[in-house]
Amino acid sequence: MELDSIYTELISEHSRSTEHKHHLECPNMSLKGRNPSCGDEITLELQVEDGYIKDASFVGIGCAISQASTSIMIDLIKGESVAKARHLANLFLRMIKREELTEDEEEELDEAFALKNISNMPARVKCAVLSWHTLEEAFKEAEGIQ
Amino acid sequence: MxxxxxxxxxxxxxxxxxxxxxxxxxxxxxxxQKPLEVIKAITEYYDSFNANPHRGAYELSIKATDIYENARIKTQKFINAKYSHEIIFTKNATESLNLVAYSYGLSHVGAGDEVLIAISEHHSNLVPWQYVCQMKGATLKYIYLEEDHNLSQRDIEEKITEKTKVVAVAQVSNVLGLINPVKEIVARAHEEGAVVVVDGSQSVPHMAVDVQDMDADFFVFSGHKMLSPMGIGVLYGKEKLLNDMPPFLMGGDMIDYVEEQHTDYAPLPAKFEAGTQNVGGAAGLSAAIDYLNRVxxxxxxxxxxxxxxxxxxxxxxxxxxxxxxxxxxxxxxxxxxxxxxxxxxxxxxxxxxxxxxxxxxxxxxxxxxxxxxxxxxxxxxxxxxxxxxxxxxxxxxxxxxxxxxxxxxxx
Structure with a gap:
């Protein structure tokens, strides 16, 4: 396993980035995601209006991979429709499960595609998917309430 | 070399x-990791002696019984237990601790009683006691740490009281790696009539242990942390306590007579070893003890x-x-x-x-x-x-x- 294929510059930059790491002023969705085996814990906060994600942020503790993955995800979903965000989450989780993606789909994932190599590291897969799973769960929960 | x-x-x-x-x-x-000698002992058991011990009156079964019972005697000597029937084979330290919690804990801890454990306990010596306390309306109390991460001397002195029924503590913490003063804790607990359960998972592989000198009431460890295969563990308990406890798992081999509405349980150690046991694992444990004694x-x-x-x-x-x-x-x-x-x-x-x-x-x-x-x-x-x-x-x-x-x- 080559370390520089995992801890790329992009990932280590995102892991240190605090741009999205704060509370929102008025989130209308908030969900906690946990990796019980390693104690990673993030809380995802979303401000969703008329089916669009107006703002998004997170707080919590985790490894470089989970922090970077979360930061990249928020970059991608901010301003997008809920439907688009769910579509991206689906693509990301498929990529990590080593399912074949089309070139267009890979392009859609943008910076998140940089996490593809994590799919070769079974011990770290759960770090990469934590935020994306939390995002999916948040929308599922919201659907249940409506 | x-x-x-x-x-x-x-x-x-x-x-x-x-x-x-x-x-x-x-x-x-x-x-x-496991030395070749241990791996060979397991292989040898399966390629030359495999049969269900205690059951058949034929040579192979008798040989398998010998291997299993000799491992028990070797384990007894290894931790200096008084009798070999005070050694109960389990799957690992976790199962041993669960056995004590379910069998001794649920029948001896009552409403208003207290169980005392260290804040540094592994979940296996913590969650079962939480469960016992929740089931019985008892209180789970903790020994916290000194500044240097040793167990608080004050907590040891003050938190063991007449309400304390069980004190459960690791001889060595799996995180802090510090040897706890178990002998002193046992002496203090016995003054108040509490029993002490010692988790030896991180001590037995690394230091000579004498359960009689320590005077622990129960002592547990896993084979796999001391060169043995996974799936074999040990519970030591004082004869009198084990005799007074109800069985934990029930079924074959742990009975004397079974009638439609009544069962007489087998004497120790069979009473706590229901079903076919891990004889290959015991053979490995036995070889591991030989290896450690030689080192x-x-x-x-x-x-x-x-x-x-x-x-x-x-x-x-x-x-x-x-x-x-x-x-x-x-x-x-x-x-x-x-x-x-x-x-x-x-x-x-x-x-x-x-x-x-x-x-x-x-x-x-x-x-x-x-x-x-x-x-x-x-x-x-x-x-x-x-x-x-x-x-x-x-x-x-x-x-x-x-x-x-x-x-x-x-x-």
Whole structure:
């Protein structure tokens, strides 16, 4: 396993980035995601209006991979429709499960595609998917309430 | 040939590379590697003696029974129990602790009683007692830590009271690596009529243990942390206590007579060994005890102490390393070194070390209440065994020094 294929510059930059790491002023969705085996814990906060994600942020503790993955995800979903965000989450989780993606789909994932190599590291897969799973769960929960 | 080279040659896995690097195995607190002698003992049992012990009146079954019962006698002598029927074979220390909690705990702890454990306990010596207390309306109390991470002397003196029915404590914490004063705790608990359950998972592999001298009422450990295969563990209990306890698992082999509405249970140890047991595992445990006795605990303790002191001194030179349980003033440190690298999550540390062939543990080490107490989300842990060398420590330090750089942080 080559370390520089995992801890790329992009990932280590995102892991240190605090741009999205704060509370929102008025989130209308908030969900906690946990990796019980390693104690990673993030809380995802979303401000969703008329089916669009107006703002998004997170707080919590985790490894470089989970922090970077979360930061990249928020970059991608901010301003997008809920439907688009769910579509991206689906693509990301498929990529990590080593399912074949089309070139267009890979392009859609943008910076998140940089996490593809994590799919070769079974011990770290759960770090990469934590935020994306939390995002999916948040929308599922919201659907249940409506 | 020096000793470590000689010992390493006995362990097939220690000679195998990890990726492009030789393996530096420093996760002995989780499980140890197995010498060829142990692997052969298991294979030999299955290719020459496999039959269901205690059941058949034919030669193979008698031989299998001998192997199983001789392992019990060897284990009895290994921890100096008074009788071999005080040794109950289980799957691991966790099952042994559950046996004590379910069988002794649920029948001896009542409403308003107290169970006292240390904040540093592994989940296996914590969750079962939480359950017992919840089921019986009892209170679970904790011995907290001194500033140097030893158990609080004051808590030991003050929290064992006439309400205390059980004190459960590890002889060595799997995170802090400090030897706890179990003999003193036992004496104090007995003054109040409480029984003491000692988790020896991190002590038995590394030091000579005498359960009679310690006067523990129950003592448990796992085979796989002391060169044996996974799936064989030990519960020692004082004869009188075990006799007075209800069985934990019920079924074949633990009975004398079964009628439609009534069963007479078998005497010890069969009463607590329902169903077909792990005889191959017992054969492995027996070979492991022989191996450890040959190496000798004097050597094991000396080697681990040297490696630990060397590792800690090197780590103290790195100002971005935070150590836990490494400043005890009592000369009671074992080969477990728990630490964090500043600004780096333990899982990243472990992944980066792995790329250099160095295997360490990262996470909460099945001790979440201790992590919360230490105000850490998770930690890294390197744990040594007698087959580790000074070169292993050097490679560990070298890999550790690269961690922050990989993540783009200054050294």
């Amino acid at each position: 020096n000793n470590t080279v000689k010992f390493k040659a006995d362990f097939p896995l220690l000679g195998k590379p990890m990726g492009n690097n030789p393996l530096v195995y420093l996760d002995n607190g989780a499980t140890t 000798g605990f004097e050597y094991i303790e000396k080697q681990e102490k040297e490696l630990t002191e060397y590792a800690i001194s090197r780590m103290k030179e790195m100002d971005y390393i935070e150590l836990y349980g490494c400043d005890s003033s009592r000369d009671n440190k074992t080969g477990i070194v728990t630490f964090n690298v500043k600004d780096v999550h333990p899982h990243d540390v472990s992944t980066i070390m792995d790329a250099h062939g160095v295997a360490i543990r990262a996470g909460h080490h099945c001790a979440q209440p201790l992590m919360i107490y230490l105000k850490q989300n998770a930690t890294c842990r390197a744990s040594f065994y007698f087959y580790n060398s000074k070169e292993d420590v050097d490679k560990f330090i070298e890999a550790l020094s690269k961690v922050r750089g990989v993540l783009g942080l200054g050294a």
